[in-house]
Amino acid sequence: MKKQKYERPIINRISIAVSNKFGPKGKIDIISDIDGIPVKELVGKYGSPLYAISEKTLRETYNRAKQAFSTRYPKVQFAWSYKTNYLNAVCKLYHKLGSWAEVVSGFEYDKAIDNGVQGSNIIFNGPDKSEEDLTKAIKNGSLIHVDHFDELYMIMDLAEKMEETPKLAIRVNMDTGIYPQWDRFGFNYENGEAWNALNRIMLNENVDLVGLHTHIGTYILTPNAYGVAAYKLAELAVRIDKKYNHKIKYIDMGGGFASKNTLKGAYLPGTDTCPSFDDYAEAITNALINSEIDPEHLPTLFLETGRALIDDAGYLLGTVLANKRLADGRRSTIIDIGVNMLFTSFWYEHNIVPAQETTHHTEDTTIYGPLCMNIDVIRAAIQFPLLNKGDNVVINRIGAYNMTQWLQFITFRPNVILIDTEGNTHIIRENETKKTFEQLERVPEYLR
């Protein structure tokens, strides 16, 4: 008989079909395939860990969002938030579906142009637009959303020098009942700064005021906050019309809709608390339609939704590296997905599930990533079945921000694949290699 591996005896409560305050949990969820393609096959072909994006889910989510708004309001235009996921294949999918581009840097701006977006269909946000970026945006007729007076004066100077009439909107921050209030971007509504900026723009003949913009925050669970924000922007539009007989062409409500992920410390799971697109659409469109805006000149409603559109379409597939007992007897499972690849794990309790059938016994487990660093914790405490080394796991709802905020640390970023609607797989970003980094490094002569 083969000698069994020794494991120090410990007493531990094993739960079968654990119940919690919502009743018994029937069975352990597993995700064994993504759009019909087995996880084992994907990892076998493209390596582990692996990011996968489902085009099917991406399209379905976009269509639901579009439907929610366009059935309630006559003129709706989405603009894809590049910083949420700026892999070109992802951006191009959104552009194919009709989205414009929303960018917050010169780098993102150039990406949008390279992705074939017309300059006039690019919304340029953010507090850091260089003179060079602005010159480009003015030449291309892009929509420039002004963040502060220093930027506004630079644009006015450029407009005069270039003999162009830039199309401007201002970003407005305001009290919508969400605290802490995001007041660091744009001009404040309550203290009159926004009104002041609008007047300065209206009185300068070299610039054209075309829109009003706000982005009240991110992961906003209260649709009513959007109602308040839309109403305040509508009120500014009405005041401008009254004073200058000038019609605003669009109102841009920014992004910030919650995804179904669960925030750390949340009492209920995100799948239960996340408002639907209909809830947000109802709040925003009611505020606009019920405002004093001239119904003959309803502004186009722009939406820069990021997180809520892409989160569900993204998956991270990984592999169990080892199991071990911690000093207090607690089980820990080590997987090959680290927090460097899952930046959002700092605020979400990410859903992680096995990719193959497992025992129904679960145990309170800590799931660690592979980094040689104490903070590399994917889940601090989760009821999890015992998986074996080599088994696969799936973390779902990771499409937003992880493929832009990921950190290269200790090891390389892996492949990212897209699963198209026919079930074909495509690499959309290759795994990094030593060369990726070394080509940027320089060793001074005396150290060679």
Ligand SMILES: *Cc1c(COP(=O)(O)O)cnc(C)c1O
């Ligand atoms: C980040 C950002 C978005 C997208 O926000 P989400 O919370 O991902 O929907 C939209 N607009 C602006 C100005 C942003 O900075």
